[in-house]
Amino acid sequence: FMPLTGEYEPSTSDWARKQAELYEATGGAEGGELRGMPVIVLTTVGAKSGKLRKTALMRVEHDGEYAVVASLGGAPKHPVWYFNMVAHPHVELQDGPEKLDYLAREVTGDEKAAWWERAVAAFPDYADYQEKTDREIPVFVLEAI
Numbered sequence: 001f002m003p004l005t006g007e008y009e010p011s012t013s014d015w016a017r018k019q020a021e022l023y024e025a026t027g028g029a030e031g032g033e034l035r036g037m038p039v040i041v042l043t044t045v046g047a048k049s050g051k052l053r054k055t056a057l058m059r060v061e062h063d064g065e066y067a068v069v070a071s072l073g074g075a076p077k078h079p080v081w082y083f084n085m086v087a088h089p090h091v092e093l094q095d096g097p098e099k100l101d102y103l104a105r106e107v108t109g110d111e112k113a114a115w116w117e118r119a120v121a122a123f124p125d126y127a128d129y130q131e132k133t134d135r136e137i138p139v140f141v142l143e144a145i
């Protein structure tokens with residue numbers, strides 16, 4: 001797989017755009033945490049625009065694999081980057097200075113349960129978010145390519 005190419009299009013959500021850009025500019029030295037918990041930056045290809053979208057997310061890692069959680073604070077709808085990732089599973093994840101390519105795969109059943117446990121261990125708020133919505137919060141596992 002070639003690294004993702006395309007034109008970066010900043011998010012309209014200021015807070016998240018600033019954190020993703022600060023993170024990328026400083027290799028995670030700044031913007032690397034949220035309330036003391038580690039953050040990563042996910043790059044997805046826009047489902048409609050084909051542009052590169054960068055999204056700061058909590059870091060959920062296990063044995064070199066990562067999971068990303070489309071929680072959006074327990075909102076009733078999936079975040080937009082969820083639809084990008086469904087349309088274009090080839091994503092990039094920056095963890096600290098390192099940016100690598102991954103294939104994203106939505107997980108279900110026991111596999112999801114195992115990753116959900118890891119996600120909540122990394123960021124306990126996820127449990128509250130799932131409590132407050134009947135939307136099943138999606139979890140994707142990113143496998144290195």
Ligand SMILES: C[C@H](OP(=O)(O)OC[C@@H](O)[C@@H](O)[C@@H](O)Cn1c2nc(=O)[nH]c(=O)c-2cc2ccc(O)cc21)C(=O)N[C@@H](CCC(=O)N[C@@H](CCC(=O)O)C(=O)O)C(=O)O
Nearest residue numbers: 011012016019046047048049056057058071072079080081
């Ligand atoms: C606001 C919207 O953002 P979103 O993709 O819905 O993602 C919402 C949030 O998930 C995102 O802001 C996350 O960064 C918030 N967030 C977390 N969000 C999570 O869901 N999970 C997390 O663990 C998480 C952690 C986190 C930590 C730090 C931080 O700063 C933010 C964090 C957005 O960027 N919209 C763009 C469009 C982006 C896009 O992908 N457009 C598509 C077309 C979309 C369409 O029209 O169909 C395209 O380009 O093709 C815009 O309005 O220009």
